[in-house]
Amino acid sequence: MPDATNRRILLRSRPVGEPGEENFALDEAPVPEPGEGQFLGRTVYLSLDPYMRGRMAAGRSYASPAEVGQPMVGATVGQVARSRHPDYHEGDFVLGYWGWQEFGLSDGTGVRKLDPRMGPLSYALGVLGMPGMTAYVALLDIGRPSAGETVVVSAASGAVGSVVGQIAKIKGCRAVGVAGSDAKCRFVVEELGLDACLNYKTQDLDRGLADACPDGVDIYYDNVGGKVLAAVMGHLNRGARIPLVGLISQYNATGPTPGPDLMPLLVNRALVQGFIVSDHPDREADFLRDVSGWLKEGKIKYREAIVEGLENSPRAFLGLFQGENFGKLIVRVGPDPTRSGD
């Protein structure tokens, strides 16, 4: 190994309400040795995602929490540095889940080998990974878009929302984004090709939705909950579908957060359905085929926000809850041998 120490970001304490840098600790430990049936992965990219807020808490989310004193959990793209696993060999590129650290062990569970000729390695954490698949499956399977319908998506410039809006366009829908700055809204309309985008921080959402969705809303792909959801509820068409994929507006709440008035659901016979992408491994092949095809055809554009250095992960993660991110948030933890500059 070129480096005998493994820098890690530990969960130091569980946050109450909004997390802060004090909930994380940078730590150095020896690089671990793979046991029989394991490999050692060297982290190239670490994914930062809103769902990780749930892992910092002891309960209330849909997966096991991170343990205090242990590295934060998360998806990683890396290279096999040493292996005692029959299927993984030194130098292989893999998508894994060894978390916020420079090196991690894996027994291969949930690991996918990556072919660098298919595109940048980091895409496996975004448009060709969990966020892209979340966009694809929840929009198509819960939203069931038909040509001519109107789709609204919140966090429209984000890792999930940006893919949702573009798939909605591919499916022949009117697509309207909601985002948190004028720059993001310009990106959503000018780069991603959505029909309109509302800035929820500065615009009257009710009036904006009335203008942007003259035929009402058939599908609302919700990543945020809160006031955006409440506003969209006033514009639902009969039979509307709401994939409920994220509630980032309330992830830092310390108690139950009241939801929107449900009367519009009843009146419009509308549907709200919670969605977690890990329930749908059967859709992965369809997703990879379709979205990689759309990427190659230029029908889907993809933007990353790459932060340099593991030590900057906590600050970048906290920015997700301030709406600071613009594109898929990725940390470059170590050199990427597939890029000429690294």
Place this chain on the structure above:
Amino acid sequence: MPDATNRRILLRSRPVGEPGEENFALDEAPVPEPGEGQFLGRTVYLSLDPYMRGRMAAGRSYASPAEVGQPMVGATVGQVARSRHPDYHEGDFVLGYWGWQEFGLSDGTGVRKLDPRMGPLSYALGVLGMPGMTAYVALLDIGRPSAGETVVVSAASGAVGSVVGQIAKIKGCRAVGVAGSDAKCRFVVEELGLDACLNYKTQDLDRGLADACPDGVDIYYDNVGGKVLAAVMGHLNRGARIPLVGLISQYNATGPTPGPDLMPLLVNRALVQGFIVSDHPDREADFLRDVSGWLKEGKIKYREAIVEGLENSPRAFLGLFQGENFGKLIVRVGPDPTRSGD
């Protein structure tokens, strides 16, 4: 005609918040004459249902409102008194929609002929009518009960809820009711055969649900919204389904009513879907076959609360919002020739 005047209950004014008797007016008008293609119905039974609160308002519901100065709308069972319609003859028993009055005209739209040998005429307003079909279709098509699952139903002693709970039992589910008095709860358990019933006015719902639903809640058939819905949300199983059929707790609200925290929907990948029975005429034949069969076999029991006299309709209707009703609320407006006492 034995009587040349037609007593009617008019919508005198639209309520703001809770309706009162002052929103209704008793009126006398000449009995109308059927035109070509119409028949005149004499009302035997009038149905009183919570949805009528929506018809008293100018908007915000899913059907056209009643007009101020006109009779309140509603389903009726009656007898054809005079006819210029080729399909309806004097003496025929029919389910119609001529509203809160002793006589009404119909062109046959939505009318169904009734065979008094099939059961009491009034059942066409309840267990074999709109409320029963609402119970049947929303439970089976949105709830999709499987044997061994747990079903919770609110307003469990009411016209819809009492049928929901009994169908849940027929389908092999554990069935738990929520109702507003100990007497109703005894009826739900002892007469209808549900496994348990919670009194939402006196019991801690969260603790009661934990006790009554040791395996969690797979289906919550919601007639009420509000605090019962909020409590059940804390007990949902993964993949739970919530047919949203009524929100009686907020029908008298003057503005938007906050809903429950939606986090449990996301965490449990649960579904909420609004339901209006009039969207599903294709299910009527299945419903009539199954529920009339279960009635004959004694698997479904049915209780009516029959109020005597059209003039008592407003007070009886207002009692629905106080939880005063116990069984399907029906007004006997005129004599029922199929009953020996009338």
